[in-house]
Amino acid sequence: MSVDREELLAAWRVEEERHREGWDFSYLQGRLTEEEPPWDFDTSCRTALREAEHVLDLGTGGGERLLSLADDLPADVIATEGWEPNVPIAAARLAPRGIPVVRYDPETPDEAMPFEAGQFDLVLNRHEALDARELYRVLAPGGVFLTQQVGGDDFTEAHEIFGSPASYPDHTLDNIATSLREAGFLIEDSAEWKGRMVFHDIGALVYYFNLVPWDVPNDFAVDRYADTLLDLHQRPPTFTKSRFWLRAVKPEP
Numbered sequence: 001m002s003v004d005r006e007e008l009l010a011a012w013r014v015e016e017e018r019h020r021e022g023w024d025f026s027y028l029q030g031r032l033t034e035e036e037p038p039w040d041f042d043t044s045c046r047t048a049l050r051e052a053e054h055v056l057d058l059g060t061g062g063g064e065r066l067l068s069l070a071d072d073l074p075a076d077v078i079a080t081e082g083w084e085p086n087v088p089i090a091a092a093r094l095a096p097r098g099i100p101v102v103r104y105d106p107e108t109p110d111e112a113m114p115f116e117a118g119q120f121d122l123v124l125n126r127h128e129a130l131d132a133r134e135l136y137r138v139l140a141p142g143g144v145f146l147t148q149q150v151g152g153d154d155f156t157e158a159h160e161i162f163g164s165p166a167s168y169p170d171h172t173l174d175n176i177a178t179s180l181r182e183a184g185f186l187i188e189d190s191a192e193w194k195g196r197m198v199f200h201d202i203g204a205l206v207y208y209f210n211l212v213p214w215d216v217p218n219d220f221a222v223d224r225y226a227d228t229l230l231d232l233h234q235r236p237p238t239f240t241k242s243r244f245w246l247r248a249v250k251p252e253p
């Protein structure tokens with residue numbers, strides 16, 4: 001084995017083991033260049049927050065993003081988190097703002113949202129799964145559901161390269177909008193977009209894959225996929241970034 005190969009693999013193993021918690025990509029700054037969608041989801045959230053009194057943030061991750069909207073949050077905000085390791089992290093981050101974190105995973109079949117009917121007038125969801133019927137139930141009439149989603153064709157190239165099927169191939173604007181309409185929502189606005197992501201080194205890609213493990217095979221490990229990663233090092237790929245957003249309203253009777 002050449003020294004180069006050993007050095008590269010050793011550096012990537014370090015990235016693989018790097019401590020991670022929450023949902024924070026700032027470590028990759030300068031090592032990842034990505035295009036951004038033409039809409040500004042944060043501004044849409046802030047505008048909606050200024051008109052809302054009872055807000056739910058669905059799938060808050062480590063609470064990082066909700067906290068970034070702190071200036072515009074009303075007094076009554078609740079967050080949910082479904083991935084167990086992030087529940088205490090989000091709770092600790094959001095407690096100083098008086099925001100409780102409730103365990104709830106929209107991907108658990110038939111799990112009811114742990115809230116009263118009509119409890120919220122705004123539900124935010126960035127990059128989290130959803131259960132349209134439950135959302136309809138917990139929103140008050142006139143309430144708004146605002147979401148940005150990662151499209152099912154995001155990172156298509158990674159699935160091709162590593163030979164793993166896409167994790168959420170049916171996750172499209174059409175399908176999500178249909179499920180929301182079937183639940184009773186009106187879709188007021190929506191858009192979809194595709195752009196590009198470029199990783200400047202394979203260590204950054206390894207780190208990213210550990211944050212977003214659904215983009216690679218379940219058994220992903222630097223040593224198991226060493227040849228593939230060394231190949232990517234020679235020919236750095238461009239990955240597809242796929243996003244859509246929509247604003248849905250529960251009609252007044």
Ligand SMILES: C[S@@+](CC[C@H](N)C(=O)[O-])C[C@H]1O[C@@H](n2cnc3c(N)ncnc32)[C@H](O)[C@@H]1O
Binds near residue numbers: 083086125128210212
């Ligand atoms: C993609 S994150 C989005 C978090 C937040 N809404 C945001 O926009 O920054 C959505 C969900 O994936 C969860 N998640 C993060 N890492 C995960 C992992 N390794 N396995 C399973 N779920 C994970 C997060 O905790 C969160 O509930």
